[in-house]
Amino acid sequence: MFNLVIFGPPGAGKGTQSEKIIDKYNLVHLSTGDMFRSHITNDTELGKKVKEILADGKLVPDSITISMLEEEVQKNPNAKGFIFDGFPRTVPQAEALDAFLEGKGFKVDLVLQLDVTQDVIKARIAERQKVSGRADDDAEKLLKRIDEYFDKTIHVLPYYQNQGKVTTINGVGEIETIFGQISEAIDAKY
Numbered sequence: 130m131f132n133l134v135i136f137g138p139p140g141a142g143k144g145t146q147s148e149k150i151i152d153k154y155n156l157v158h159l160s161t162g163d164m165f166r167s168h169i170t171n172d173t174e175l176g177k178k179v180k181e182i183l184a185d186g187k188l189v190p191d192s193i194t195i196s197m198l199e200e201e202v203q204k205n206p207n208a209k210g211f212i213f214d215g216f217p218r219t220v221p222q223a224e225a226l227d228a229f230l231e232g233k234g235f236k237v238d239l240v241l242q243l244d245v246t247q248d249v250i251k252a253r254i255a256e257r258q259k260v261s262g263r264a265d266d267d268a269e270k271l272l273k274r275i276d277e278y279f280d281k282t283i284h285v286l287p288y289y290q291n292q293g294k295v296t297t298i299n300g301v302g303e304i305e306t307i308f309g310q311i312s313e314a315i316d317a318k319y
């Protein structure tokens with residue numbers, strides 16, 4: 130079992146790099162953002178609850194997020210490992226993930242931090258919105274998401290640094306170059 134957390138601000142390239150990692154390492158990709166969007170598209174009870182929150186660029190409450198994530202892990206009993214993308218986004222989520230994995234005899238093996246500047250994030254998301262049509266990609270909602278990142282999510286980093294698990298990757302550059310560095314970081318621990 131190999132469990133990887135991919136960490137970085139909105140627009141850091143977590144989704145893009147996760148796709149490449151699952152192809153190469155055969156891990157199961159768990160993106161909480163994708164899960165919420167799928168609930169919203171399918172108009173489930175959970176989707177109804179979180180729709181406004183996502184549209185506003187705010188974080189979904191921990192209790193909802195953690196139980197949804199744990200359920201998805203349980204659906205994949207034969208996984209070789211997981212990539213957690215967009216989770217944990219708060220310290221309580223990180224603590225819950227540790228407790229949950231420990232209960233199964235597993236742990237987070239590596240945290241990849243994708244390092245990008247705010248200017249790059251804003252430029253990438255402006256581009257992405259042209260094709261994604263994501264309501265939370267508009268300029269005002271994006272600022273809210275960046276605020277949430279620097280207010281709550283950034284504290285997840287020292288949590289994992291204290292455990293000696295973080296490798297920082299420069300997230301600015303060619304997709305393949307970044308992926309090369311990610312592969313090296315994974316191979317060192319895999």
Ligand code: ADP
Nearest residue numbers: 139140161162183186187188189194215216218
């Ligand atoms: P991005 O990384 O581009 O900001 P995501 O697709 O990961 O976007 O997440 C989109 C939205 O889903 C977030 O802005 C938030 O509302 C919600 N969300 C995703 N993951 C979490 C989480 N772990 N905790 C709380 N809310 C979350």
